[in-house]
Amino acid sequence: MVIPWTKVWAVVITGLVVVFLALVLLIVFVQIFGKIFSGIANKEKKGSKPDVIPVPQVTVPENVTRSVPEPAVSGDDDEVIAVISAAVAMMAARDGKKYAVRSINRTENRRRSAASVWGAAGQRENTLPF
DSSP states (O other), X not given: OOOOHHHHHHHHHHHHXXXXXXXXXXXXXXXXXXXXXXXXXXXXXXXXXXXXXXXXXXXXXXXXXXXXXXXXXXXXXXXXXXHHHHHHHHHHHHHTOXXXXXXXXXXXXXXXXXXXXXXXXHHHHHHTTO
């Protein structure tokens, strides 16, 4: 049986032309819809208010003081104490109450480390359905 190569090449070329024309039509179709929807979105943005959320100003009252002097600690501990004190001051300003940081003690948890806490949470999450 002899294969007519002219018909084979005609089918191949026709198939390629159809596929590429379909791709070009899809690209044009997607671009048209993109322009339509971006125009609709721009019209909605022009009429709406800006997405700005007002942030309340928080002032730290002057009556938040340290009543007990802290012993000398390393630089990292000073930063931790400053962050904890700032958090307490922000909470005091928000609540309108007076708080004082009297002491900050590091706890020793010998049974669990930070990694095992995450491991326990993962194990609890994965075995909950059982």
